[in-house]
Amino acid sequence: MKPEEIRSQFPALAQTVYGKPLVYLDNAATAQRPVSVLDKERALASTANANIHRAVHKLAVDATEEYERTRDIVKDFLNAGSREEIIFTSGTTMSINLVASCFGEAFVHEGDEIIVSVAEHHSNIVSWQLLCQRKKAALKVLDIDEFGGLQVDSLEKLISQRTKIIAISHISNVLGLVNPVREIVRIAHGHDIPVLVDGAQGSIHEEVDVQEMDCDFYAFSGHKVYGATGTGVLYGKKKWLDAMPPYMGGGEMIETVRFSGTTFAPLPGKFEAGTQNFNAVPTLQEALRLARQFQQDPEVAQNEWAITHYLTEALAADSRIRVYGVPRGTQVKIPLFSFSVEGVHHEDLALILDKMGIAVRSGQMCAEPLMDRCGVTGMLRVSFAPYNTMEEAEYFVKCLNKAISMLI
Amino acid sequence: MTLEEKKQAVIEEFSMYDEWLDKYEYLIELGKALEAYPEEEKTEDKLIKGCQSRVWLDYELKDGKLYFRADSDAIITKGIISLLISVYSGRTPAEIAADDFGFVNEIGLRENLSPTRANGLVSMIETIKQAAKEMADQAARNEKAVPEKQADVLTAEDVAALQPLYSDVILALKQVYDPEIPVNIYDLGLIYELNIDKERKVSIVMTFTAPNCPMADEVMHEVEESVKRVPGVTGCHIELTFEPVWDRSMLSEEARVDLGLDYEEDDYGKLS
Numbered sequence A: 001m002k003p004e005e006i007r008s009q010f011p012a013l014a015q016t017v018y019g020k021p022l023v024y025l026d027n028a029a030t031a032q033r034p035v036s037v038l039d040k041e042r043a044l045a046s047t048a049n050a051n052i053h054r055a056v057h058k059l060a061v062d063a064t065e066e067y068e069r070t071r072d073i074v075k076d077f078l079n080a081g082s083r084e085e086i087i088f089t090s091g092t093t094m095s096i097n098l099v100a101s102c103f104g105e106a107f108v109h110e111g112d113e114i115i116v117s118v119a120e121h122h123s124n125i126v127s128w129q130l131l132c133q134r135k136k137a138a139l140k141v142l143d144i145d146e147f148g149g150l151q152v153d154s155l156e157k158l159i160s161q162r163t164k165i166i167a168i169s170h171i172s173n174v175l176g177l178v179n180p181v182r183e184i185v186r187i188a189h190g191h192d193i194p195v196l197v198d199g200a201q202g203s204i205h206e207e208v209d210v211q212e213m214d215c216d217f218y219a220f221s222g223h224k225v226y227g228a229t230g231t232g233v234l235y236g237k238k239k240w241l242d243a244m245p246p247y248m249g250g251g252e253m254i255e256t257v258r259f260s261g262t263t264f265a266p267l268p269g270k271f272e273a274g275t276q277n278f279n280a281v282p283t284l285q286e287a288l289r290l291a292r293q294f295q296q297d298p299e300v301a302q303n304e305w306a307i308t309h310y311l312t313e314a315l316a317a318d319s320r321i322r323v324y325g326v327p328r329g330t331q332v333k334i335p336l337f338s339f340s341v342e343g344v345h346h347e348d349l350a351l352i353l354d355k356m357g358i359a360v361r362s363g364q365m366c367a368e369p370l371m372d373r374c375g376v377t378g379m380l381r382v383s384f385a386p387y388n389t390m391e392e393a394e395y396f397v398k399c400l401n402k403a404i405s406m407l408i
Numbered sequence B: 001m002t003l004e005e006k007k008q009a010v011i012e013e014f015s016m017y018d019e020w021l022d023k024y025e026y027l028i029e030l031g032k033a034l035e036a037y038p039e040e041e042k043t044e045d046k047l048i049k050g051c052q053s054r055v056w057l058d059y060e061l062k063d064g065k066l067y068f069r070a071d072s073d074a075i076i077t078k079g080i081i082s083l084l085i086s087v088y089s090g091r092t093p094a095e096i097a098a099d100d101f102g103f104v105n106e107i108g109l110r111e112n113l114s115p116t117r118a119n120g121l122v123s124m125i126e127t128i129k130q131a132a133k134e135m136a137d138q139a140a141r142n143e144k145a146v147p148e149k150q151a152d153v154l155t156a157e158d159v160a161a162l163q164p165l166y167s168d169v170i171l172a173l174k175q176v177y178d179p180e181i182p183v184n185i186y187d188l189g190l191i192y193e194l195n196i197d198k199e200r201k202v203s204i205v206m207t208f209t210a211p212n213c214p215m216a217d218e219v220m221h222e223v224e225e226s227v228k229r230v231p232g233v234t235g236c237h238i239e240l241t242f243e244p245v246w247d248r249s250m251l252s253e254e255a256r257v258d259l260g261l262d263y264e265e266d267d268y269g270k271l272s
Helices: A001-007 A035-047 A058-078 A092-107 A123-135 A152-158 A181-189 A238-243 A283-296 A298-316 A346-355 A368-374 A390-407 B002-016 B020-032 B074-086 B093-100 B116-142 B146-152 B155-175 B216-228 B251-256
Strands: A086-089 A112-115 A138-142 A163-169 A194-198 A219-220 A232-236 A255-257 A263-265 A321-324 A336-341 A361-363 A377-382 B055-064 B065-072 B191-196 B201-206 B233-242
Touching: A001 A298, A035 A058, A035 A283, A058 A086, A058 A283, A086 A092, A092 A123, A092 A163, A092 A194, A092 A219, A092 A232, A092 A238, A112 A123, A123 A138, A123 A163, A123 A194, A138 A152, A152 A181, A152 A219, A163 A181, A181 A194, A232 A238, A298 A321, A298 A336, A298 A361, A336 A346, A346 A361, A346 A377, A346 A390, A346 B020, A346 B074, A368 B116, A390 B020, B002 B020, B002 B055, B002 B074, B020 B074, B055 B116, B065 B074, B065 B116, B074 B116, B093 B116, B093 B216, B155 B191, B155 B216, B201 B216
Parallel strands: A112 A138, A112 A163, A163 A194, A194 A219, B201 B233
Antiparallel strands: A086 A232, A219 A232, A255 A263, A321 A336, A336 A377, A361 A377, B055 B065, B191 B201
C-alpha cells in the first residue's frame, strides 16, 4: 500500500494545526489510530460493554469472547507457544514492572545482579532500580559504542554467577537501531540467564517471533502499534510465569479466597487482577492485523527505506547536525532519527517546527542515562510511520533548515 | 514608564505579529540581545528547575529596587526571560510582589508554549515573585516596629480555632491525585508547608515528583480549586519549590502501602 492510501484510514492525519497540514513525526511516542480501531472501541462500548470473565449474560459473554479472541491474535502476532503466555497489561511499562516485581520477588536476592543497557528507556531502568533497592541487588550496565551500537562483545564480561536477568530493548527509542537480541539471548542462555526484551519499538517494525528469538519475556504497548491507549502485552515463557507470584491481588486472579489463605487462578488470569480494559484490548485485533500487514508489505518497506535513506543523507549533509545511532555493517536502522544541532537548543527547534505544523519530540526522551552518555541535555527526534510520505520528510528537512537559520 | 504602562507596551508589541513564527522571531531577537550573564555564575543555586531548557536567574536590590539578570541555553526561553526582565527589573519588590503577571497570559505566551516550557515559564515567574516577596517582607520587617508585627502572630486560641480548618484543608488536598502515581499529593509528600492565617487564607508550599512534570499547571490549579472549596477558607496561595527535591522518603506510610513499596514485608506465604 502507498502511504497516501494508508493515510486515508487515519483520521487524525487529515487535520491542520496552526493553519498548516499536520506532519506527525512523533510516532515512536504514540502512533495515530486507524478508523477500524476507533470503530472497534466504539462498537464494543456501545454494544458489548460488560465486565468480562464473570457474569453469564449475553453482553458479558460477547465481551469476554472479544477479549479472549484478542489473546489468540496476540499469540499469533508474537508466535508464542500458547495463549497462557500472553498477559494483558496497561502497556510496556506495566509489563516490565510486572516482571521486575514478580520475577524479582521469586528469583532476585541480596547481592544478585541485573543487567540493562545504557540505551534503555526509563521504564526498563527504573523498574529494575526499584527492585535492586528492595532486594539490595546491583544493576550493571551494558555500554554502547561510538556509533550507538550495543557492545555485545563485552556482555560476557558483565555476566557473573550472580546475574539473574538481562533486560534489553529490541530497538532503542532514541537510537533506532535493531539490537542483536538473538545473540544476546544466546549468550545469556549459555549461562542460564533469562532475557526480557522491551519491544515497545521493536513490535512496530519487526515481525517478532518469540519462539525463534527464544527470549523469556517480551513486552510491548498497544498504542504504539495503532491500538487503543492503556493496552499492552507481556509475553512470558510459561515456566517463568508459573514460578512467579501474582502482581496484584483482586478479582479474577484467584481460584478460592478464604481468610485462611487464597489460591490463585492459573495463567494468564493470575496476572490479570481486577477489571480489565475490555473495551480497549480488542482494538488490538484490528491494530495488530494492520501492523503485520504493514510489516509484510513491500511497498511500505520501500517507502520506509526511501525515507530512511533520504534523511540519513540530508542530516549527514549538514555538518552542524549530529545523528545518534548510526547503523554499522548489516545492522538495521528504522526510520527514527535522534539528533542535535550545534549551537541550537533542541527545544527551540521543536517549538518552531510545531508552529510549522510538524510534531517532533524534544528532550531526554525518557532516556536520561543515554543523554549523559552522549554528552547532551536532550535531542530532537523524528520517527516515521507507514503513513508518512516522502513529501513530509522533505518538508521536515526544509523546515528544519529554516528553523536552524532563525536560531543561529 | 510605570509597570502598567510597560506591560501595555509589551502587549501592543506582541499584537503586531499575527503569526506565531513571527512572535518567536521577535523573542529570538530579544534573547540574542539579552545582556551577557557570566559563565562562572551559572551555579546550581541560580538554576530554575522545571524547564526542558536550563534557566539561571539572579537578582540584587539596589536603592530599593530589584534588578534581575538571567540566561538560558535555549534562545526562545531566553527571549521570554528578557521580556520578563524588561517588565520587572528596576521595580520595587512590593510592586512586583503585588503583580499578578496576568499580561503573560494576555500575550498568549503560556498557552502557546509546550506544557514543559509553560512550566518553565511558571517556575521563572515564581522565582521572580518569590524574590520580590522575600525582599518586600524584609523591608516591611525593617520598617515596622515589633509590637505592630505581633498583630499577625497567632495566639494559642487562634491556633485551636483553626485546627478543624487544617483538617478540612488536608482532606481537600487528599482529593488531588498525582497524574502519574495513583496516590494523592498529600500522602505523596508533595506538600512541604501548609499555613492558615487569621483571615483564614491558606498558603501552601508544594513541589512535584519531577521538575518537568507536564501536568504541574493543572495539578496546582486543582489544588487551589480544591482548597478554595473548603467552607471557611477565604483564599489560597500556592508556591512551587524544588528545594528540597522530592524523593521517595517523603511518602507517607499510607502511600508506601498503596504503592506496594514495603513489599518485602508483605508475605505471600500468608496468602497462599
